[in-house]
Amino acid sequence: MSFDYLWHGFAVALTWQNLLIGFIGCFIGTMVGALPAIGPINGIALLMPIAYTMGLPAESTMILLAAVYCGAEYGGRISSILLNVPGDAGAVMTAMDGYPMAKQGRAGEALALSGISSFIGGILGTLGLALFAPMLSGLAIGFGPAEYFVLMIFAFATLGSMVGSQPVKTLIGCVLGLMLATVGLDATSGAYRFTFNEPELGDGIEFVVLVIGLFSVSEAMIILEHQGKGVTVIRELGRMTARWADVVKTTGATLRGSLIGFVVGVLPGTGASVSSAVSYTTEKRISDTEGTFGKGDVRGLAAPEAANNATACGAFVPMLTLGVPGSGTTAVMLGALMLYNIQPGPMLLTERPEVVGGLIASLFVGNFILLALNLPLVNIFARVLTVPNWLLVPGILVLSVIGVYSTHASVFSIFLMLGIGFVGWLMRKAGFDMAPIILGFVLGRVMEVNLRNALAISGGELSILFSSTICNVLWVMAAAVAILPFYLSRRSKRRIAAALATAE
Template sequence: METLNFLLHGFSVALMPEHLLYAAIGALLGTLIGALPGLGPANGVAILIPLAFSLGLSPAASMILLTSVYAGAMYGGRISSILLNIPGDEPAMMTTLDGYPMAMQGKAAEALAISAIASFIGSLLATIGLIILAPILARFALHFGPAEYFALFSLAFATLGGVTGKNQVKTVVAAALGLMISTVGVDISTGNQRYTYNILELYEGVDFIIAIVGLFAVSELMFFIERHISEGAGSATLNKLNLKMSDILHILPTSLRGSVLGFISGVLPGAGASLGSFISYSLEKKVVGSKGYFGKGDPRGIAAPEAGNNAAANGALVPMLTLGVPGSGTTAVLLAMLISLNVQPGPMLFTQNAELVWGVIAALLVGNIMLLILNIPMVGLFVKLLSIPPKYLMPVVTLIAAVGIYSISNSALDLYFMVGFGLVGYLLRKLEVPLVPVILGMLLGPEMERSLRHALTISDGDWSILFSSGLSIGIWTVAIAGLALPYILGPVLRRRMENARARMEIEEEAD
């Protein structure tokens, strides 16, 4: 009953006219960003963070705008997957297996509509799961002490291999780089300067909003210029939509199964939307068996991964809001936004900032309805966007980010830092070093250091306090498993995904 009262109060926040406007703008911009191959939700949210600051939005309005962008980008990723056979982001890769063949059969409109409906079901069920599970997990996390929090932060870094899908060693190097950057500034315990080099602007540390925009937006501009400077994606034609109620009922069980699997993947640290879409597609293929024609344009092959990856995206908000530990790259960016708004994610968020957190959750429910309404009749607009050459689009996007950064502090030095982080991000991406661990190290580093110092102060310097409770031992055990599992399961999952795509290509050539 208490949760229901909080949710009703959240709707009173989410349904304020200005918040509805920000949710609609975020949903539209997110879908547009998601439709562009390569950008993805993390880049979309990172690019628009300066806009939220420059407009002087309240914490609730800022988070409603950015979470709507997040949800919209997850929807939008399917558009280029179905029409161009180019995944908008990694979780949308499985959608290409049946989405593109269905489009080649003259059913592109039906494929896009089915994917929108499945995305809606996945997001809706995951948001309901968030409403039920998050308060329970938050109450449980109130029992955490500094030793348990240090173990929890270690768990977040241990499972980064699953979030990024990259080489574990490179992931650790990236996380270490982020932790190093987080130590820049004046030590709050001793008052000593650390790596400031007498630069006044570094006394308060490196602003992670600048780092995020540089690492994601500026490096993305450099990558697009290098790879796609003369390319346009080409226009795609749509047939007239002819979707019957029987078609929707046909994919409903698939969407429900995919939503449950996706939500579980999102809640688990390090699993993420890519795993959610893969296991949803794989399970559905086994459930349907010989009755299906997966890889040849089966609508259930679109519904399963779309429900799975959208449910996983919302599920990843659970550990971010309740524990302050992001479950995906995009939630790491959202976590940075919360911290920059002086809102500390964690178990106390649901009591100290109940209006904010429940307003955001209610806005997710409202935003899902908006996205369903937007994505079916306005899909033609999103298709037109795919024909814009990146050499025109990306500089405009980066200019918006730069203006937003300057408007926050009116400091030219921040722009230099942004460009510097962009160069670093470009080099790291060229070396195939993931960027998310760098951001996560910058975000969690200060709290991790405080937890460690607090624990050692309580124990008078005895390190055994870090392993003194059953809860901390359990977290450390999961962390060790998180380090090991990517080596065991990662190659198997990647090989299966590659095999599924190769089989589809072979069958296409045979036809």
């Protein structure tokens, strides 16, 4: 296994321009993460078109977006600890022990300790990414169109069974994304599909338009609905450094959280919310012998923080090696690569080592920048929490309009974004998650093209989809991840019912 790509990546990431871009990304990401109203996916959706319009090369754009992503995972802890309101989904469990610590006058300690855990989780996750990316890439190099098609089926099956508590809605979201991806010119036959004679739809729905519509416009409406819930910021931070004894006490929790976070991150469809919950409950089972979890135990703070940062890095593994995003945020980043006409997949490491290597190297560098930013400057980030929504939301809307207009110079695109945003809001009200739509959209064209290529090779014989060992293994895995959760859920319900019957 060669790590040449990584050394090449460090040469890219350590140029002064990319260091500056990484620093800016880390700063913005931490602020985005700290704000309860918006998460990493919103921040990346808003920055992606701007970076593209500025003419940044692909590797610099990926460095910027990765820095925002990781920064947001660090920043999410700030509002969790000071407000008891998670800044993003991955920081939900951080509040369990972080907020009680803050109420005990140890907010500064909680912020410092969680910053260190985030750093360790981020670095270990990046190490895992650097190790596994070439290995998985090497395995996937033998994939043909049939294998790719079945891989996409596996990714959707994983999503359906893991994202959220309502798999049918997740699957509907994926299908809607796939349907949106069929709009525009079909390159194989030259047919226009679902364009309604609108020339601007000839190239299909632009990714930027869809992402900003779903994650900015609908978000602004949701923020308005949820504002004014009467939360108060804890302003007395106390001691601003972590105690050495606490650092030692949390070492095991941090390492376990990092491992769990990375593994969960690699699986498509799971995210930081799952990994932080798993790591917290695991840690509680292992360490909570005195019943201190939930009352300000430092191990309950460290484990989920390490996990959510490791997850962010793990999610890059399937994205960079297979072209299958591990989370909604990496789906948006995959779309950013496509803006540059870069096709993700196993050949990416060979064909564009500066992009993959630059991104991974920038994660190493970014974690050091984030540690440096988050320990001494945490006071400044805490002040972001006092920015009122009437000032913040107009800024989000302005960036949305400029983002779409600057990429396409078309008012039609902005109207399309508005329409998508409104429908997105209606869907969110009905309990749908937006990330599966993005995943379906990103994978849609690749999925159809691979299916059609596979059938062209076989002369229309569907048996090609079952002809190789890789295909069959992937079918079995897809069936397993689709069926197992239902089976396990039914079994546990039966057991509970039986236990209740016995108790009566």
